[in-house]
Amino acid sequence: xxxxxxxxxxxxTACPIVELRGYAAACGLKGHLYAYLDFNGPTGxxxxxxxxxxxxxxxxxxxxxxxxPIIEAASGPFATALxxxxxxxxxxxxxxxxxxxxxxxxxxxxxxxxxxxHSPARSGVNGARRLAAQTAAANGWYYMDWLANxxxxxxxxxVTGPAIAKAIAREGRSLVDSVVVSVGSAGTxxxxxxxxxxxxxDVRMVAVEPFESQALSGGFxxxxxxxxxxxxxxxxxxxxxxxxxxxxxxRSDAARAAQKVLITDAIPASLSAGAALHAAAQLLAKGxxxxxxxxxxxxxxxxx
Numbered sequence: 001x002x003x004x005x006x007x008x009x010x011x012x013t014a015c016p017i018v019e020l021r022g023y024a025a026a027c028g029l030k031g032h033l034y035a036y037l038d039f040n041g042p043t044g045x046x047x048x049x050x051x052x053x054x055x056x057x058x059x060x061x062x063x064x065x066x067x068x069p070i071i072e073a074a075s076g077p078f079a080t081a082l083x084x085x086x087x088x089x090x091x092x093x094x095x096x097x098x099x100x101x102x103x104x105x106x107x108x109x110x111x112x113x114x115x116x117x118h119s120p121a122r123s124g125v126n127g128a129r130r131l132a133a134q135t136a137a138a139n140g141w142y143y144m145d146w147l148a149n150x151x152x153x154x155x156x157x158x159v160t161g162p163a164i165a166k167a168i169a170r171e172g173r174s175l176v177d178s179v180v181v182s183v184g185s186a187g188t189x190x191x192x193x194x195x196x197x198x199x200x201x202d203v204r205m206v207a208v209e210p211f212e213s214q215a216l217s218g219g220f221x222x223x224x225x226x227x228x229x230x231x232x233x234x235x236x237x238x239x240x241x242x243x244x245x246x247x248x249x250x251r252s253d254a255a256r257a258a259q260k261v262l263i264t265d266a267i268p269a270s271l272s273a274g275a276a277l278h279a280a281a282q283l284l285a286k287g288x289x290x291x292x293x294x295x296x297x298x299x300x301x302x303x304x
Contacts, residue, residue, distance in 0.1 A: 008085060011041050011049035012056070012155075014163035017293070020277075022264030027281055031290040034176060035267065035277070036164060039299040045228060045270070046297035047081035050187065053155035054144060055085055069094060069141040073119075073128035075101045075109070077228055077298070078146060078185070083114040094141070096132040098124060125231070147185050148236035156191025160295070164192060165199050168293065173202060178292040180206040180247070180280040182229040182272040183216060186238035188295060193242030204244040204289075208279045211248040225251045228272040228298050247279040254278055258300060270298030 004010050020033045041048020058064035070086050072079065075097035086093040095109060099118040106116055117135065119127040129145065136143035146152055168175040179196065181189040193205040209216045210224035213232055221232040251271065258274030261267045269277060273296035283289035 006088075007042075008048075008052040008088065012053050012159055014159070014167070015040065017164075017167050018265070018267070020261060020265050020267070023261045023277070023281070024284070026260060026264045027285070029281060029284040030287075031284045031292070032176070033280060033284060034291075034293040036160075036293060036295045037267070038160065038295060038297050039270070039273070041081065042084055043077050043080045044299040044301065045077045045081065046188065046295075047078040047228075048085070049159065050146075050152065050155055051078065051081040051085040053159060054146065054149070054151045055089060055091075057151040057154060058142060058144070064091070064142045067091065069139070070144060071096065071132050071136050071141045072144045072146065073097065073125065073132040074146065075105055079105075079109055079114070080112065082144070082146075083109055083112050087113050091142075094135070096128045096135070098128055125233075146187075147231075150237070152185055152187030152237050153191035153194070153239070156188050157195050158191075160188060161192040161195025164293065164295075165195055168203075169199075174200055176291045176293040177202060178204045178206055178280070178283055178289040180208060180276050180283070180292060180294045182208045182276040182295075182297065183238070184229040184231060184235075184272070186235040188297065189243060190237055190239040192295070194239060197242050205242055206245045206247055206279060206283065207243045208247050208249055208276045210275070211250040211253075214246075214248050216243075217246045217248065219248075226254055226271045226275055228270065229275065247282065249275040249278050257281065262300070267296065268299045268302060269296050270300050273298050 024033045038046040069092040071094040073096045094115045100121040119131045210230035212224035213221045213230040254275035257278040258269040280292040280294040
C-alpha cells in the first residue's frame with residue numbers, strides 16, 4: 001500500500017466500484033448494477049477531488065501562483081471543498097454568493113476560514129459570477145469559474161473517466177452498456193463521457209436531472225430540493241454530444257433510492273446519488289440496459 005504525501009492525493013485516484021446486488025435483488029432487477037463510489041473526501045462529495053484537481057491543473061498551466069488568493073462564485077458543497085483545498089495549499093479563498101444565501105452555510109464557510117462577499121439576491125448565481133470575475137480582475141486574484149472552466153471536465157478526463165474505462169474494459173468490449181450521472185456543474189458527465197466515447201461506442205451516457213427542474217431537456221426549471229445537481233441552467237461545461245439520454249427523477253424517488261441502498265448494500269448515498277441510482281434502476285427495469293454503472297458522487301450524513 002502506498003504512503004501518500006497528503007490526504008488530498010488519495011482523492012485524485014480511482015475510487016472503488018461495487019456491485020449493488022442487494023439493491024438489485026430488492027427491486028427485482030434483471031442484469032447487473034454497479035456503483036462508482038466517489039465521495040471519500042472531507043465534505044463527503046466528489047467536489048473534494050474536483051477542487052484539488054482543478055487547483056493542480058491551474059498550477060500546471062501557470063495560471064495560479066503560490067499564495068495567490070482564489071475567488072469563486074459558490075456557496076454549496078463545492079464552496080466547502082474549495083475552501084479546504086485552497087487553505088491547505090496556502091491560498092486565501094474568497095467566496096462570492098447572493099446575499100440571501102443560507103445563513104448557516106455562510107457561518108460554516110466563515111468558520112472554516114473563507115472570506116465572503118455578497119452579490120445582490122435578485123441577480124442570483126449569474127450576478128455572483130459577474131462580481132467574482134470583476135473582483136478577480138481588479139485585484140489580480142485567480143477566478144476558478146468552475147461552472148465554465150474546462151479544467152472541471154479535464155479532471156474527469158484524467159481521473160474518473162480512465163478509472164472507469166479501465167474497470168469496465170473486457171477484451172475490447174465494455175462490462176456495462178450504460179453509465180448514469182447526476183448533473184450539477186456537468187464536469188463529470190462531460191469528462192467521463194468524452195473518455196468512454198473515445199474508447200468505445202458500446203456505452204450510453206445518461207444524464208440525470210431533477211424532475212422539478214429540467215434544464216437539460218428544455219423543460220421548466222425551479223426549486224427541487226436535491227442538493228449538488230439541477231442548477232436551473234445548462235452549464236458551459238456540458239457537452240450534449242456525449243449524452244445519449246436525459247432522465248428526470250423526482251426528489252421523493254431519489255430519497256427512496258438513497259434510503260434503500262443504505263439498507264440493502266450499506267452505501268450511504270446522498271439525494272443526488274439516489275437520483276442517479278433510481279434512473280439506473282429504471283433502465284434495468286425497462287430492459288433498456290442489461291448492465292449499468294451509476295456514479296455516486298455524494299454520501300448522506302447519517303448523524304449517529
